[in-house]
Amino acid sequence: PEKFKDPKKIRIALVREVGEGSFFERYLAGAQSMADELGVTLLEATARGDMAKMITAMENFTRQRVDAIIVDHGRPDPLMPKIQEALARGIKVVTFDLVVDDDRVPEIEQDDLLIGYMISKKLAIDFAGRANVIYVNVGGFAPLDKRDKMWQVVKWRFPGLKEVAKIGAVTGSTAADTQTRMEAAMKEHPEANAVLAMWDEFAKGAVRAIVQAKKNAQFRVYSVDITNEDIQMMTQPESPWVATVGTDPYSVGRLAVRAAVAKVVGERVPKYLLVEPQLVTRSFLLKNHIQSMDDLVRALPALGESPLVWPDWMKAAVKK
């Protein structure tokens, strides 16, 4: 198509709420790889969890008249006006895990409600509906809030699930902090036998606490998100971390860039691009000798490259 004559000229801006940690590193790597394959320019700004910085970045890119902006996480109320501004200036916008009621803006979503439901349900099933759960989660972060909603639902569905303690704090070193709190909680609630961690940083802390207290036998840990690091910890000998639900940030990153480029060149992109979250169990990993995300993607293609937004000209461009 026209606009794609000179890909180099296409400038895609990626505005991220957070940039640290394996999830986001892999996400960025995916986006970058896609951009390289298509030969478009990818600009990047990271707000380190500070909304004010995030909208400042939006403003900057809007003024620079980039061709498209990918908004990664963040909260709707602050970002909505900025997104409108961008659209007003003819800049295409794509969001990831951010709800915007505007048909011009495709939303990529690793459906957090579904994630929350799947993992809670998995826990309920495994324990046949009765468990003493140490719940690790905090409010105030959109994805975590959505997952929490479904945990409430599942608790209501399975009255046998008891939430004996709720811990968790988002700090500079969340994992280490959770570990400390988990140590205390385990002692205070010897009856606890399950951990539901709505974010893998939480899970890491909880798992370390359990392993170092040699209570592997007593606990089973359920979590959200899946990265190389998580796979490593899940496949440790008698690791209590039995199941997690997530998507591959790498392919999400690639999808985001594709969607942005498609919008720029005038393709029509569906409003909702749902990335199906996948349930990954410890037994599955062990059975297939999975050591890394790449192995996992091979064994579980549903987790890999998304089939969404692949116009032929794009396939062609990648071929070259």
Add this chain to the structure above:
Amino acid sequence: MEQGLVARGLGKRFPGVVALKGVDFELLPGRVHALVGANGAGKSTLIKILSGYYPSYQGEVWVDGRPVRLVRPDLAFRHGIEVVHQEVDTALVPGLSVAENLFLERLAGGGTGVWVSPRRLLGEAGAALERLGFALDPAARVEDLSLHQKQLLVIARAMLRELRYLILDEPTAALSLTEAERLLELVNRLRGQGIGVLYVTHRLAEVERIADQVTVLREGTRVAYWERPFALAAIVEAMLGAPPGAIFPPRRPEPGETILSARGLFRPPRVQGVDLTLRRGEVVALTGLAGAGKTELLRLLFGADRPEAGEIRLLGRPVRLASPTAAVRLGIYLVPEERRRQGLILDKPVRENLSLPFLKRFARFLGWLDRDAERGFAKQQIQRVRLSPPDPERPVRLLSGGNQQKVVVGRWLGGLPRVLLFDEPTQGVDVGAKRELYRLARESAKGAAVLWATAEIDEALGVADRVLVMRDGRVVAAFPTEEADRQRVLAYATGAEA
């Protein structure tokens, strides 16, 4: 080759001032060499050079014939030169104990090993202080000491090193009679041991008593030198560059109505029930040994401390002095004992230090400051106290001790004093400036009552119309100056007479 500490053509300049130029000077073993001069004459500067305080200076110094460049403190030590600086606080380490301060350069690695045993240190310190006859608790923390206790500590420290030349910069300024006495004996003893002592003072009587030689500085140059016997008058003239008049202004006792009266002021440990009345037009001296409670009494009258009992009446009406702010509003002013710590904001220019209490006066709408009015006020006060240099924008940090004192006094004279409280105002102030202060006290006594606390009995007798003697927190005697004489006052102060 000649013995002694010999300096030729010493000079030191600071941005804007030449503090010292071309001064020759020698200090011989077993002699006491007095160094006198007006405030800002350059005494401290000369001393700081000899102590290796300045990394650079003009002129040469020989120690026992060997040329040396004293550009670092440890060089001075190495040649057995010990200095007790004028501002003791610069030489002491708060947070450490008296003992540790006493043996400070051991910590610098004076041969001693790595480990230090606090207990042994305390023991040694105790013994040493015992020997010197100083009543200091080796375990006490320096920041808890009073000014004069700190002074003693610094002197003690100098004594303990095996020194050959001792330099004392106004050591007795903050000391009271008895302590000063003890110090002078000490100096004599050291002279006996063949140590050369350079003695800076503003108390010419002390020069008379112990000095073998005296050098006079004026505006950074050496203007005179004498061997015993000296003519004090000549010394004073050399210092001031003009024939001295009477030190004390003539009395004009014309006691008006009572301005301030206190009944049963009580704030243990140092004020144990004091009555006094101050009347317009009279200067009242409050004397007594250090620790008698003069300072504390003054602080009560100024509202700096609260009395546990007793009442204060101003013009007959009882007043509650909740804070200095209240006192100042009522026209009660205090010239505090430690000017650097309590009187001045060292980094601010003279102007701001002068106008500080009366900012309201220069404030227009919404507190807007009228800079011109302020500057005018500053200029006027500078003239009134004859500050040198007469520069309103100079940071007071850079003024010499005496001139700093003038700033504090000048500040209050700019107000509308009803009661003026002076606490050791002539500490470290030269005769000229002293005379100024006496004059100013007398002058302001026209409209106000003046209470003048001093440990120097002669000063008390000279300046005042009435003398109150304090001991252990009580006023033990009070008499008009005519009927007072040195012996009786001293007797009351020490408790020989009660």
Add this chain to the structure above:
Amino acid sequence: MKRGFPERLADFLLRYGVILAVVFLVVFFKYRTTAFWDLDNFLDILRASSILTIVALGVTFSVVVDGFDVSVGGVVGLVVMLVTALMVIWHVPWGFAVLTGLVAGALVGLLNSLLITRLRIPDLLATLGTLYLLQGTQLLITKGDAVYKGMTNPWSPDRAQATGAIPPDFLYFGQGYAWASAGFRGVPVPVLVMAVVAVLAWLFLDYTRFGRAMYAVGGNPEAARLAGIPVDRYRTAAYVISALLSALAGLVLAARLGSGTVGAGRDYLLDAVAATFVGFAVLAARRPNVWGTVLGAVFVGILLNGLTMMNLPFYVQDIVKGLVLIAALGLSYAIRGREGG
């Protein structure tokens, strides 16, 4: 006495070191990026710096009285959550919510000064305690949730939806423009707020007796007290002002975000401190001063903006920030050191 070229150069650097650094940065970015050199961009930089600047001015006040207020970030966060929650959850009219926010700020300031002047707790510690307190309180308001249109009311037993909203009039303070015209987008309101605050603070500190007294209190409390200055009252004032400014910053931030985000303002402390102390070096003031602080804050803003445009990864930006900070200060202080020595 006359002085040679080296001295005069040194003196020049001492006075203008930081300013030079800023100018250098601007020129550098002008030529390395396309979009930097542009009026709107400068206004955006100022808008991005405005909140930090206001906070930093608060810190400056506390430093003027020789104290140190580390609770500022906490106040910002508290006010953001409080004000938005009042509007969204409890339907409080925005004007009233704003008032409440400011009052809350003032109260925190009072608490700080009570701890410091009455209980005699060292400034750093007292305000640190308050900071912990505030970090917790701001989350307590919503039980840890963020505040946004249609949130579930954390205090309703049946987790009902909150039906309130944040009115445009309020948002105007964070997102609006003044003096807009055909050719000109207008001046962002936060920039105006910042400018007003800065000018007022400057006049207050440098031209009124109150400011003078505050500096005196900072210079030597004992002497100030014995000169009849009501020291404790001035220190109280300083901490209240500090907290009030932080509260104001919180309001602007809330208006800019249009919602209450958890942990907002947590990161302002370090930058604010940096800005304040960089201010010491500006024009060789050697004391906390308003314009120095402002420059210091804008400094950081310029860096962030320019570096993002050069598309450097965020962690590289931190490195550069550190280097530039050190360089600029080294310039000023190294020389002063020499002078002092």
Add this chain to the structure above:
Amino acid sequence: MKRGFPERLADFLLRYGVILAVVFLVVFFKYRTTAFWDLDNFLDILRASSILTIVALGVTFSVVVDGFDVSVGGVVGLVVMLVTALMVIWHVPWGFAVLTGLVAGALVGLLNSLLITRLRIPDLLATLGTLYLLQGTQLLITKGDAVYKGMTNPWSPDRAQATGAIPPDFLYFGQGYAWASAGFRGVPVPVLVMAVVAVLAWLFLDYTRFGRAMYAVGGNPEAARLAGIPVDRYRTAAYVISALLSALAGLVLAARLGSGTVGAGRDYLLDAVAATFVGFAVLAARRPNVWGTVLGAVFVGILLNGLTMMNLPFYVQDIVKGLVLIAALGLSYAIRGREGG
């Protein structure tokens, strides 16, 4: 002079205020929770506090020379990332990696002291600049990724997997136990490390002439200089020690996590400062001191542990932390204030 009961009580509170607070907490938790009162739990508390304690001791050293090292958190983070990355990405033997980590720490300390003693930049600012620098650098090492077995090597063009691993010998320092026996789980190694560090620091500061000299430098640099103490050398030493201790803390943290978590150690600064200055109040020391700092750090640990057991949300824990801090300090300082007044 003899003193009545009130004075003696005041004096008692002044000396033991903080200690009392700790005791009170322990008793309180003993009765409000089931698992708190238990040897293993105390050891866990100590383990949880050990890293903070080591960092805080670093800060203490900087405060002893009347400085202030705010870069400690940055050093912790840097070392965590550096050491783990060396082992996982570049297959460096763990002993060597540890060495590198310590060297890196020492270098940061040197940098700080250079900025402070040579360039004469005020401590707070200099270390703040370093902090920014470090926050960036630690992310640069892995381009923002965490470090763990089987991570993709951020530096390999084809995103190959890193094949290194963190050996158990290294993990031992964070997760191992000493003197384990049938009845007794053993003492966590981090606790041992902490104890050793504390004792050494204590002996050094209180019983060697170097330590006393450091206090002298902090109390009055001028006087120290006049006494022939090489002031700048001591300040340099203090900052190097401070950084080294932070580096050590980083090592323990890395061993405890068994991986390089991004942003680890970012939050230690405030708590470390709190611990250090709480230490001032312990036994009315009125100056930075080792045991005070340790107590201050453990204090925070106890709170966290006990409140978690009571299942309070983390923001309430912050509030309590603030209140307890203020109360404990108020107790000590209010009284000193009176004495001083």
